[in-house]
Amino acid sequence: MKHVILIGFMGTGKTTVGEALARQLGCTQADLDDCIVEQAGRSIPDLFETEGEAGFRLRETQVLRDMVQRVEHQVITTGGGVVTQPRNIEIMQESGIVVALFARPETIVERVSGDANRPLLAGDVETRVRKLLHERDGLYDFAPVRIQTDGKTVQEVVDAIIEHPAFVTACLCD
Ligand SMILES: Nc1ncnc2c1ncn2[C@@H]1O[C@H](COP(=O)(O)OP(=O)(O)O)[C@@H](O)[C@H]1O
């Protein structure tokens, strides 16, 4: 196993769980969105406004490619739309063990409400969440480790990842 790569819809807890998982595994975390923002010197809403979603997706793939090349083992947390580009799925599958987080629409709405940093959820959050969840249905299912996060604390999600048979196997094969 090289990197541990977290995928999942917005608000499933990737960034937050990734931080705790990295601490527990004794490695560093790298968040794809944070790296895009750092490299561009601009916020995600700003990038969506000026370059559109297509521009953001190009940057996302470029930065993902760079991140997986790093020699140190990392927990890489992605943005929810990374799976919309087949090229990204290929990069992730080649670079480590992919872990997908899931949550019910109501849980997602509760977790993302009041955060203006997700341009794709502008407007009526619940309508946007349900529409995008429908469009992306099945796109996260390729991950060998799939975790439902509803009703679990962040630590419980970390434990569920670490104890998952596919995660254990990937670690043993390292
Ligand atoms: N298991 C959980 N239980 C309760 N709240 C959570 C959980 N995981 C994440 N959160 C909260 O939900 C919000 C979105 O989490 P975040 O890590 O940014 O999600 P993502 O990166 O998948 O969009 C944050 O406020 C975070 O604290």
Ligand SMILES: O=C(O)C1=C[C@@H](OP(=O)(O)O)[C@@H](O)[C@H](O)C1
């Ligand atoms: O689902 C998406 O298309 C996006 C998810 C966001 O990341 P989080 O999933 O961490 O919120 C961020 O990459 C951007 O706003 C687009």
Ligand SMILES: [Mg+2]
């Ligand atoms: Mg995130």
